Amino acid sequence: NVQPLPARNERKAPKWDSQYEEQLPTFFEEFETVAKEAxxxxxxxxxxxxxxxxxDAKTMRFWRSLDTFEDDQKTWDEFKKEVLSNYPGAEQVPETTTDTLKKVVTKFAKSGVSNSQELAEYHQEFATVSKSLTKHGILSGVQVAGYYVQVFPDSVRAQLNMRLQVQHTAKKKGEAYSLAELKGAVDFLLSDANTIYVGRESTTIRGVTAIVGERPVHCITDWGCSIIAMSVTTCNALGVMFDPTRCIPLQSANGKTDWTLGVASDVPFQFGEVTAILQVHIVDSPAYDVLLGRPFEVLTQAWMQSFLSGDQHITLTDPNTEKVVTVPTV
Known part of the structure; x- marks a missing residue:
């Protein structure tokens, strides 16, 4: 349905105060909307x-004096372009430079960003400027991210990369984090920084699940142990063969010394796309199925990340294929 143009005092009417030049493009957009309806x-x-x-009357007289208004051959777009050229503050693509971005960073670095509200204010101002710089190829995403993090406290910046890696495990090496991803991680760290935590009296021992001989096996990790150990019960259930002539003394935490039953050579443990080929000592009646000690940590270049919630992730690298997987503990 065709609707008549709204009267100037109607709520739907396009409005523009000539004191605010930057709002002129918005005025034209609003006018074009009602013009289309009409x-x-x-x-x-x-x-x-x-x-x-x-x-207003003064603006009306000025616009009427423009060549593109008086010339009936000139189009609406040509008229609009001439109008905008007379209002420097109304440029639809503001002239922004790297110095403009640096000024934003300096401003907030001085005032500080220590909570979610201050972060939101900084993010909005930074994103407005950086968007233009990336759009026109002045800065890359990696460069923008580098500027973005400069205002945050050292305590936050020290943990930021680790937090991002945990949150975005699929991110490729060298791929820039978006501003939204950076903001989310910083917001978490800022809220975390304002909370005082104390250690629990005890926490449950956590482990990972490996596939050995097509069967899932629960494994606990202990980087303080110099061997890989498996209970004889688990060994029998999996059908793992071992050499009974290769036994070593094994000292427990209470000082008791016992002997292992032998060594199973080159046992493959699968964690998703990562396979760790391990030398496993067979132990009689331990309190675990499998204990992954220091040799496993070294072979897989294991990197462990613990969280205040009690959750834990272990990132493993296959030394033969260089594939990487992050495994949640259970």
Missing amino acids: AIDSDDLKMKKEALRYV
């Missing part, structure tokens, strides 16, 4: 004429 958007003469009804 079915005059394809008539350049009417568009130029009717736009004047929504501006």
Whole structure:
């Protein structure tokens, strides 16, 4: 349905105060919307004429004096372009430079960003400037991210990379984090920094699940242990063969010394796409199925990340294929 152009005092009418030049592009967008509803958007003469009804008398006289208004051959877009050229503050693509971005960073570095509200204010101002710089190829995403983190406290910056790696495990090496991803991680760290935590009296021992001989096996990790150990019960259940002539003394935490039953050579443990080929000592009646000690940590370049919730992730690298997987503990 065709709707008439709204009167100047109607709520739907386009509005513009000439004191605020930066709002002129928005005024034109609003006018074009109501003009389309009134079915005059394809008539350049009417568009130029009717736009004047929504501006003040001084602006009206000035716009009428423009060459593109007086010349009936000039289009609405040409008229609009000439109008905008007379209002420097109304440029639709503001001229932003790296120095503009540095000023934003310096401003907030001085005032500080220590909570979610301050982060939101900084993020909005930074994103507005950086968007133009990346859009026009002035800065890369990696460079923008480098500027973004400069305002945060050292305590936050020290943990930021680790937090991002845990949150975005699929991110490729060298791929830039988006501002939204950075903001989310920083917001978490800032809220975390304002909380005082104390250690628990005890926590449950956590482990990982490996596939050995097509069967899942629960393994606990202990980087303080110099061997890989497996209970004889688990060994029998999996059908793992071992050499009974290769026994070593094994001292427990209470000082008791016992002997292992032998060594199973080159046992493959699968963790997703990562396979660790291990030398496993068979032990009689331990309190675990499998204990992954220091040799496993070294072979897989294991990197462990613990969280205040009690959760834990272990990142493993296959030394033969260089594939990487992050395994949640259970």
